[in-house]
Amino acid sequence: GMVVDYIGAITIVRELKEELEVKLGTELIYAAAAIPPGTDELDGGAIKNVVQGAGFYLTNILDEPSAANQVLQIQNGAVVDIGGGTTGISIIKDGKVVKVGDEATGGTHLTLVTAGAYGFSIAEAEIYKRNPDKHQELITVLKPVVEKIATIITAQIAGYKINGLYLVGGTACLTGIEDIIETKTRIKTYKPLNPMFVTPLGIALSCTAEIL
Incomplete structure (x- = not known):
C-alpha cells in the first residue's frame, strides 16, 4: 500500500530484512517493490526511499497487479488484486499491460462489515474473517461488499474485451x-489455490541485479 508513516515503514522493512538474513544465513542486497496501480506519481518516490533506507539496492518498482502477472503469465485478461483498502486492476492484452486502475474497497471494508454484523472489535473481526470455517456463513453477510468490488471491476474494464478475471x-x-x-x-x-502470495512472489520474480 501507500506509505503513511515514512520512518516507521523504513524501520519495519529493515527489521524484516535483518530477520530474513538471520534465517537464510545470507545478506539480502537487492529488492523490488510494488505499489497500488495509478499511484506512481504520488508514492513511487516514497517507496523507493523506504527500500533504500532499509539497506537494499532497489531494482524495480511496478504496480501490484502487474507484479502478480509475473506469476500468472496471463496473455489476455485482467488481474484483480483485492488488497486491504483497495482493489487494483491491470488489463492485459497480448501479454502487455494496457491499463491499470485502483479504487477504494477491499479487505478492510469486509472487516468493518464483519465487526458491525457480529458486534466484534476490528481485531476480532479480522481474525474471524480469516477463518475458512466461517466463510460459508460470512459470504452472505459480506456479499454486498463483494458486489461493490465487482462493480469496480466492471467500471475499470469497460470498453475492453476481457477473456477472464x-x-x-x-x-x-x-x-x-x-x-x-x-x-x-x-x-x-x-x-489461484493461494491468492495471498501471488503478488509478493511476482515482486520477487521482478527483482534483478540492475539497480534503478
Missing part, C-alpha cells in the same frame, strides 16, 4: 468470492 490478494482467500464476482460481471473468474 484472475483474483489475487489476501481478500481473495474468502471462499466463494470468485462466484459472486463472476455472477455480477458475467466474466469467467479464476482464483
Whole structure:
C-alpha cells in the first residue's frame, strides 16, 4: 500500500530484512517493490526511499497487479488484486499491460462489515474473517461488499474485451468470492489455490541485479 508513516515503514522493512538474513544465513542486497496501480506519481518516490533506507539496492518498482502477472503469465485478461483498502486492476492484452486502475474497497471494508454484523472489535473481526470455517456463513453477510468490488471491476474494464478475471490478494482467500464476482460481471473468474502470495512472489520474480 501507500506509505503513511515514512520512518516507521523504513524501520519495519529493515527489521524484516535483518530477520530474513538471520534465517537464510545470507545478506539480502537487492529488492523490488510494488505499489497500488495509478499511484506512481504520488508514492513511487516514497517507496523507493523506504527500500533504500532499509539497506537494499532497489531494482524495480511496478504496480501490484502487474507484479502478480509475473506469476500468472496471463496473455489476455485482467488481474484483480483485492488488497486491504483497495482493489487494483491491470488489463492485459497480448501479454502487455494496457491499463491499470485502483479504487477504494477491499479487505478492510469486509472487516468493518464483519465487526458491525457480529458486534466484534476490528481485531476480532479480522481474525474471524480469516477463518475458512466461517466463510460459508460470512459470504452472505459480506456479499454486498463483494458486489461493490465487482462493480469496480466492471467500471475499470469497460470498453475492453476481457477473456477472464484472475483474483489475487489476501481478500481473495474468502471462499466463494470468485462466484459472486463472476455472477455480477458475467466474466469467467479464476482464483489461484493461494491468492495471498501471488503478488509478493511476482515482486520477487521482478527483482534483478540492475539497480534503478
